[in-house]
Amino acid sequence: MIGATILGLVVTGCELAGVWLFGRITDDVLTTGILSALILPAAFWLGAAVLGGAAQFAATWLSASAAERFVARLRDHAFGHVVTLSPGTVDRMEHGDLVARLTDDVEEVEEIVGSGPVRAVSSVLGIVVFGAAALILRWELALLTFAAAPMLWFAARRFSRRISAVADEERRVNGRVTAVVEESVSAVALVQAYNRADLVTGRVAAAGARWARIRVAQARLSGAYGPLVSVVETLCVLTIVGVGAWEIGTGRLTLGGLLTFAGFVSYLYPPVQSLGHLALGLAAARAAGERVAELLDTAPSVTDRPARAHPAVVRGDLELRGVGYRYPDAVRPALRSVTLRVPAGRTVAVVGASGAGKSTLTKLLLRYADPASGQLLLDGVDLRDLPLEALRANVTLLPQETTILHGTVRENIAFGRAGATDAEIVAAATAADADVFVRSLPDGYDTVLGDRGRFLSGGQRQRIAIARALVRDAPVLVLDEPTTGLDGEAVRRLLGPLRRLMAGRTTVLITHDLRLATEADHVVELADGKICSRPIVPESA
Template sequence: MVSIRQTVRRFWPYTRGLRKLIVLGVVLAAVAAGCEVAAIALFGTITDEVLTRGDLNAFWGPATGWLALAVAGAVVSFFGTYATVLGGERFLYRLRDRLFRHMQSLTPDYFDNRRLGDQMARLTTDIEAIEELLASGVVRLFTTAVSVVFFAGAALVLRWDLALVTLALVPAFLGVSKLFAGRFRVAAARERRANGEMNSVIEESLANQSLVQAYNRQESEAARLNRQGRRWMLANLAQARLSALYGPLVQVIETLCVLVVIGVGAWEIAAGRLTIGGLLAFAAYLAYLYPAVQSLGELALTVSEAAAGSDRVMEVLRTSPDVDDPGAPVEAEPHTEPITAVPPAPATSPVKGRGEITFENVGFTYPNRKRATLSGLSFAAGPGDIILCTGPSGAGKSTVAKLLLRFYDATTGRITLDGRDIRELPSREVRDNITILQQENLLFSGTVRDNIAFGRPGCELDEIVQAAILADVHDFIGTLPQKYDTPIGERGRLLSGGQRQRIAIARAILRDAPVLILDEPMTGLDAATAARIMEPLGRLMAGRTTIFITHDPRLVPGAAREVVLPPGVDEEAVVPVPK
């Protein structure tokens, strides 16, 4: 588990630009504490000069001052609290963006091997724990320390000897906090893991509710959530036990301190060395001092919780992308003519090439695996060519797509795009020249318009309509209640498989990239629907370099050249170049 020093060193830079708000929160909190110190002094004056002597005329001056201090303290406290919250929320906003952007730079396989709910917990509760330490936690630390100094100083000024007696018990608060901090850190880490796992169970079950109901698995899914929820409950209870024990233990220590003060104060009053007003004021200072000292101790618990969250966030940030962009990318030669009838993209869109690709003796082994997935793969294709990539499951067909998209870089050999090694190009430029249609038609929960426009952000409605016409989906969209503005449900679940596929084709047509990857595009479709899909797919493939990955080559155009990947290749296996 990471140390607090590592947490501060790693995440403190994210407070840059927010530190003025943090300092402002500290200063205003200190001013508010000063107002409270002065108000307590006036309370002692009122007790001795008004209540003890019964002099009502002496009441108005101190009372007016007390009210003014209360109003000033309230105003200052409001702005100090708001500054602290503003800085904390901006810190959260910044760190969440940074973490999410880093997650987006990781290969899709990273998420395939991890539970989505757990990753979501890292983006929410874990970074909130870090904020509690580095933003609002810093303000709380300094303001609490200032409060301790102010109230302890006021007590020393009022009766230094009595103050020393009570301050001698302060280490007891800090000792108890230190005793609990380590245990709380372990409990917090366990709670974080259990929370992420429970979120994953909920996300998986709700996302696959149709399958759950179709297989009558409602009770088993409820039992699965029950088991995971129980683990989270037990982790929370472990934290609750520590908190429940910590609070009363500190209260006992605080009560002991107050009794000592009252006992010594009564003795001083009896000896004529202390007034009742002085004792009450002193007790009031202690009433503010001890909670502040207790709050300092509780910061140790906050630190423990932040350490648990920091460990999980840093685990993600330590994961490096599988590909690195070059420092000085090779300039692309522009290819300005649009491939389809869709109007060209705006001038601000990325420059696209011709789409000539070659695989030159390409081999690849996945990280943490000993056996090669591809070895010696070679072929070349240009605009209008269709490469049919076939082979049994596990032969590496989808790996070809991953390498071309630079989700990974080839272990041996090289892949070129328009004559340039794609490792010498930014991954963003490589992907701007490639469109992929996957087995699962990945749609968002927005409208039809949103999902088609995902292929080219900022496009006009007439461009979307033209792409839909070419994808043979415009007539269907016309039957929807709100036409192109009709919501399609989570992941497009309100549409049939064929409808989702044609919307994905429209999105690909609108993207207008020179290289097209079709990764099992007919999966899950009946023969009639697959045959109908081939017509808009044919329009999409026209003029493009197409890699068609499939188990079933029956619907592929006869002009396709076939590359067969053998089952279970090894380091020495070579796939012949197709002629």
């Protein structure tokens, strides 16, 4: 940005030289008719044009490079912050609006700290240089010309305030349009099954129409500013021509001097107009900046404490001591004084009706949230005293909603652990009973799975997820309703892979399925956030 600004000063100097040389040519060549006097100023003018063009190219390239690097870094920073937020916090956001903040709004913010400052400095330099040159040439005429500056400044302020208000609404509605489109596309199967294409199309059309009205209002305001400035500039030029013609008649100014002065003024007003447009652009960018800042100000619900423990080896002994938790704005607690111990390598099945608090337990075990009361311990260490990365490296979650990423089978399984080898991926797929059907796919392990794995059956998706959990090879396993949505045959085929996954691991199995519950060493029932039946685990276990 500094380099672009310096090069902008070089461009201004070359333009100044070109205007001055044109005036000299007018007086020394065009007025006198002496053609030989053209050679030297023409050569200097051409040199200034070449140097200015090269500097303009380099300044544009440097400015664009800096601006795009800034946008990329800001987007990376904002997205990096989003992935530190708990899943519950992200789920409460409209995902389409979140995407709009990470894309369109970040792009708009560049105007404030990227190209905007470079343009502002370059414009100010242009105003100073050409204004000073005009003052030196004819200070009386220059002061008369400068009288238009307050009018342009006043117009820019008035327009920027109105555009700022419209921009706030435009950014918000833009996010809403993206959210409606994203939601409608993701639910296209439901839309078709219920014959509600007219409903979702109407929602998208209504949101788009509102956005269009706001965009037209923005264009109307921006469009009015340009002609207003042009009228003011025209009045100034006519004033210069009239006064200049009078001064030529009195012999106080030559034709070349008048043309030189007019050239200085012609280069003076574009920077003034650029500053005005920049003010309007900054008003719109401020609205986007506030939306990005609001996202960055959203604090993670859990953070690392100064770690007092970071065990090199985790046995997997889990214990809950009087754990309680209440969701924000909830009337009743989701968990109340839950006490439970799961010895290393053992499996406990947690059963109960919907809303009993089973899934809340998984959130606490992964530290998506911290308990309001009580403690969760891993090998006797409070989870809050473990670094989040260390905790989650030792706990594998198989969530209720099977997540398949858009990518190859190999990439989906390898997502479980960075650096997983091909042999480990195939071994995990084999243990998950997925190797046979994977090899039958068009490109085997290199087959690209569609968005959310839509090309696979429910059982196949779950076996890919189990392979991903197997390749992770963590000592603690949390299974959240692993058979949800599967038919009896799919569940039967899944039992073997699940047994191999649970073998030797401390497992918390959340389930409604009694066939899975029988695989556990102990069964615990949750009701209304409390354990209503708890097996006694011998200390020797």
